[in-house]
Amino acid sequence: MSDSYRAIADLFGTNLADESQPAGPIKQGRSADESDQLGKLSLEAGKYQEAIEHFKRAVEQRDPNDVSSRIDLAGALESSDQFPQAYRQYMKALNLKGDEVEPHAGLADLLKRHGKFRESLEHLRQGLEKDPNSAFLNFKMAETLRDAGAPRRALEYAVNAVVIKPDDPFFHYWIGDLHTVLGNYEEALQSLRAAVELSPGDDFYYLRCVVPFWNSGMRTEAIKAVRLASDLNPEKHLYHGILEELLRANGQDEEAELEVSRSSQMDRYDDDMLDRFLDELKF
Template sequence: MTVKGGAAKRSFAAALAVTAALALSGCAGLGSSFGQSARNTDTPFGNYLAGRYAGAERDLDAASSFLGKAMEQDPDNSVLIERAFIVAISAGDMDEAAALAEKSLETGGEERLARLVLALSALKSGDYEDADRHIREAAPGPFTALIGTLTRAWAAAGQGDGDAANAILDTFKGRPAFELFRAYHAALIAEYLDQPEAADTAYREAVSASAGASLRVVEAYGRFLERTGRTDEAASLYRDYEALSPEHPLMKANLARIAKGTKPEPLVTHPAEGAAEALYGLGSALAQESGLDLSIVYLQLGLYLRPDFDVARILLGDIYERAQDWKTAITTYEGVDSSSPLRPNADIQIAINYDRLEKTDEAEARLRDLQERMPGSIDPVVALGDIFRAQELYAEAAKEYTKAIGILGEVGPENWSVLYARGVCYERLKRWPEAEKDLKRALVLSDEHPLVLNYLGYSWVDQKLNLDTAMEMIRKAVDQRPQDGFIVDSLGWAHYRLGNYEEAVKHLERAVVLQPDDPVINDHLGDALWKVGRKIEARFQWRHALEMKPEEDLVPQIEAKIEYGLEGAGARQRGEADLPEPANGTEDKGA
């Protein structure tokens, strides 16, 4: 059926309004009606629904296809155009996005993002006047105000007008939230226009505004210092950042470059690259605040302006991982240049995502290859160990961690987690003396990290060893991480082992609230509830623990407790002759 006429369009618009209302409660709001609508691909509304659903599932190829069909039937529908426009940007199809931006303006759709895309396209092609015009004609908005202003500043810089660029940036003065953007882009523009004194002043302001914690500011200023012969200052800047982010691959590459005496290019050599920095900065900020979909849009725009922007590509891959879109994350990481210092990190994440897709052989092959290419790096070794440990292949994992420790020679504070991970594996393999040795060393090297405090303390409690010390360690861990269900569970279990059953119940009930899907915590709560006479509740927790598919060795223990009660299960395990009859489960202190 072809949709024609005003009445049909009004009907479609009304249907879209209903869909928008449903979308406020998530895509599940489409419910079972989606299947019928998806099959009816002769209607623009059916294709719209299918495209919207595919977009929500991040199947952007399918979303683009469905929306394209809908637009063939209703080519001037601004809602369809806007949706297809967003999908095109999210998929990184900027040619299609630019075409849809033009169409969106013609049909009266959302114009701010459309004009931003057209401005960026003009900036990339060197049409700085047109870039400026699109931003000036755009309606004001919170994000376009920031990116639009910076785009205009770079358009002015592209025309060689530093005074105009600075005047545009000065509109940010007095607005603390934008101060770092202002100082950083003033520095980049001054360096681009060959104004070293102004660049140096602005870079110092940017470093101060970011407290030296901005990777891009450190990269840009460090390169500037290297290029102006101030390599000692550059090296100091890089090392200060390394103190915040140890072993950062870009800082290692920068320091290696200084050692070779090679001068780098400026971080930004074209106005489009400057605008890409702005888009990355906003995309990064949104990603930290859970604005993942909008962050993807800005990062894709940044990559359009600067395809070799590997830092942005790594962040984009990380966002897809957070969205559990492992396949798209792999594709994104594959785009990192093979010569980039960030490529090994990308390869490790690709392997991790293959494992998440249950393609562990591919993950292992990728990491083995990386180990061969980087024999002096522990990163691919530890990553493979982590994959094995997550799959409960503790012996294989311990071998990888031992290999990593061999590469290190001597484990320092920055690598305490390798000892901790191997200690966990040894504990699971019932090689307790070796586990205890590793965990004790990790405790010292980590300056009593809560994970180590908890694991070592819990292990002691579980074996009824060093109970007073263990209790003190677990309390420290809880003080540091009061919202961690596993650590709170340890405190409850320590009280249980000490016979403080009422106190154990209090902490274990809270642990279940914090970590409701863990079978061990639910099993522990069942034990504690039984001890205080709440036996119906205890059996409920044990049954709940069984439903969560605990480790195989726990299953018969939990089943025995359900059938015979806590004491009866213990008697059966000890092989005592006079076994109690199965309990009927009706007794309960609170009943």
């Protein structure tokens, strides 16, 4: 291999195969379950084509009416951006076993990624008809409605998810963020408080409290929320950048100066995140 190829690979962080050690054959599962497990391990390692081959083998090893491996195959195809093939596998699963909800969920996500919100919502509706007590499907319906520009309609399904799984902090956080977008800051704080109480060690949930606090005039509480987030994740320079901005906006310049040494260590990604966050705060 020429030095120029090695230099390009090094520049872009690409792993080069060792030509002196030709790759051996992919290990094959002796059963459907083993093939599925190998597929999932390959998927986690980012080896999409290997995962696809393992899941194809699992499909062949399973009873034709068992669509679990076919759904995994569709997911692997989607992960490798083979969208038409993924769509066909989801549809095959649906045709083989119409009472399964997973193909509807998979198709809904696939269609949403291509901007086909109406078709996506229809698959979620059909999935919910089969399993109305699925917190996941209710959440996906809420998420898709929000992304389709209908946040108020999304609330109903987000609340359903919380009612079904009241101990899941993520659903409370998600409703809190939705209320924040709608300007319902009191309701947002109620939901975000529930998320924080259920998962007090998660700095991100404290951070999300900042926007409704600040935008409803509770500046002291907003600053305190950032400090709590920073205490939980002291290595995150972004929090010091946010603190500096909030303290200056609140007339606390001396305290803001104490954050400069850490906020100056933010990278470009942090700078972009800070700009987006300040937009939420209407700076």
